Amino acid sequence: MTITTTDHLTSTQAEEVVGLAERARATDGVAPLSEQFVLDLRRPGAKAVHLLTPPGSGVRGYAQIATDGAVELVVDPAARRSGHGRSLVGAVLQARPDARFWAHGNLAGAQALAAVEGLRAVRDLRVMARPLTEADRAEPVLPAPLRSRPFVVGQDEAAWLEVNAAAFSHHPEQGRMTLADVEAREAQAWFDPAGLILVEDPSELVDGRPRVVAFHWTKVDPNATSSLDPTRPAGEVYVVGIHPDRQGRGLAGPLTALGTHHLAGLGLPEVILYVDGDNTPAVATYRRAGFSDAAVHVMYAR
Known part of the structure; x- marks a missing residue:
């Protein structure tokens, strides 16, 4: 052929x-x-x-x-x-x-x-899901002195790229994202800067601005319908990243909650996320947050 x-x-x-x-x-x-x-x-x-x-x-x-x-x-x-x-x-x-x-x-x-x-399976990417509930509407509390704010287009790309590259230095796709990759996503119909939540440390300044140490990027794709209500989209935990020097400080749970809080505020019925099957700490964090396996994507190679 x-x-x-x-x-x-x-x-x-x-x-x-x-x-x-x-x-x-x-x-x-x-x-x-x-x-x-x-x-x-x-x-x-x-x-x-x-x-x-x-x-x-x-x-x-x-x-x-x-x-x-x-x-x-x-x-x-x-x-x-x-x-x-x-x-x-x-x-x-x-x-x-x-x-x-x-x-x-x-x-x-x-x-x-x-x-x-x-070909044999060499990697698996899990899809995990859970319903969004009234509890998700409660305002998350970050460890002091950290605070959260929405992403600002044209201002925050460099700071986001820095923390993303550090958080995903081991990741074959996510860690190599470039400014062009970010701008391509900003141009998509689903992009909402309010759904890209930055966590910054006001006690540490970079170029006069509080240093961004973590983020939770959410996504609402109208084509990703909810299994709980096929007439509505599911919200997505698109990417969650924590700078390595801030890991192990009790930030993972509140950071996850920032995104689900935002999605619940949009009135969505369900939240989904993707996580590598061998990322044991992340899988454990999401299970503690009530997520369970919904599907799996598998990578095959010689």
Whole structure:
């Protein structure tokens, strides 16, 4: 099967891939492409490799290889069991033998394809969820002298990037976010600066401003419907970060509560979050906050 490989999609190709991904999401109940991969469909200068089948219009299969070798792949539900998936996996592995494939939802078809290609699970990303309750409306109390405030666009990007890079220095995707990545998210319809809550220490100044030591970034995606009320979106704990020099000081619980407090104030029925399965401290923190497992995404590699 012929595969087209390119480092730049035309606007027509990008829209075809978005439509393909939406058809797969409607069929499977889970989005096949994550946010960063969708952003890199259209972003000028994104250093991703795109593979499409068949050539020309009417895309039936698509894969994207990120610079770190992470891969996401989707095949049109109407064209499955026709070799598109295996052809894309083979072409990806030929280009990047170290490729690591995300299987969002770890669906049976993805498991079968991984088994045929001799791939094994190397990482899992848990989706955890819990209802938002009246208790979430109570104002969280931070350890003194810390205080919280909403993000200010055009002012706080550098401070956020500094604490994010420190908090996620071990993380293969989150820790390498750039100003362009932040600005791309600021341009999305779901972005709300009030939902990006910064924690600062007024006793420590950086360039005349209180130092940002932690943050809780929430997200409300209208396409992420709540399992408790399909007519409403679920709120999301998008990213939570604490600077390493502030960890172990009783900040994790109140920081989590800042986000759920904000989401509860929006009247949402449920909150979800994503956490690496091997991040034991974070999983324990979320379980203490009432979260339980709702789904899992698995990464496969040779």
